[in-house]
Amino acid sequence: MTKQQGQGQTVARKFPIQSVKDLNQMSMEINDTNRELYIDAIKIHIMHGGIMKNLKNVLSNTVVLAYNVDGVQGKAALKNESSFYGVLLDAINLVEGLDQLRTIYERPCSCKKNAILRTPHPWVPISTLLMGSHITT
Template identity: 55%
Template sequence: MSDSPARKIQRLEFLNTDTKSCKCGETIERLEKIISDLTEQVSSSRVETKEALEKVVDEVRTLKAEQKVMEKKIEILVEASSEQTASIKGMTKDHGQMQKLACQFPIQTVDDLIEVNSNINIANRELYIHAIKNLILNGGILKNLKNILANEVVLAYNVDGVQRKASLRKDDNFFGVMIDAITAVGGIGPAEEQLRKALQLQKKRYFKNSCCLKAIKEQTPIE
């Protein structure tokens, strides 16, 4: 059965009363505010997150820069250490070679001088100069030629090969290192003149000592 007009009017009044009491507008406003607050929070969170990320990126960049500086310092230290190690090894090697060369002096015979002359080359020339320089350092070549050449060699040579003597100049490798060593030590006059004088002085000392020994022997009574 269909509703009577009176029942329909009653139902409409009820619906109108229920609609007025639900306050949908206020609810919507509250929802809109909640949504707005959430939006602001999300937006603020994004800003904070962005700032935090930017800070992290800056720190990473700083760390990378510091790492590069540290790597460069380590590279420099390693290179310096390698150079120092090589230098020490070189010095140790040179010291050993100089000790070996020093054992060749004084040169005892003409054959020994010829051998030394043939052994001198570009690679070891400075070592020979240094070795000779150390042997004549205190007093120069005039007093210390005996540390380089024994009397037998001195008696057989002079600088230019005159008066039936061998020429020291012809043993050019040895003569060259001698001149350079004398120059390095210093002294009065050119190195070559110092060498000439040193050869003459050592010969004079030899003959003087020989004469003294001969005189002593002659004065000694034979039993």
């Protein structure tokens, strides 16, 4: 195994991102030297079935519920995590081969949020889910 393969496997193990703190940290870790490793790691996680079915392999429910692309409606802006956001868009582009990357990301996030909110969680009251107060940052 080459050094780069080992680094790639280390990066791939960081997914799915479990918390807002983990996303912030990952965004700070991404630089010009390791950017391709992160793109390849995300590609591996979304390759079979695309981003629509595999967003859960990149971002946990907690992160999906805490963010949207522009940071509207009381959510954090994924665009502000510019290093991660750019890597995510590049990986989606390589797998999906489409130019409308923003739409590809927004739709699975919206679908996943709806599914999360429809799924009852025995440890979190439904009123808490709807208000989003169970999300920790």
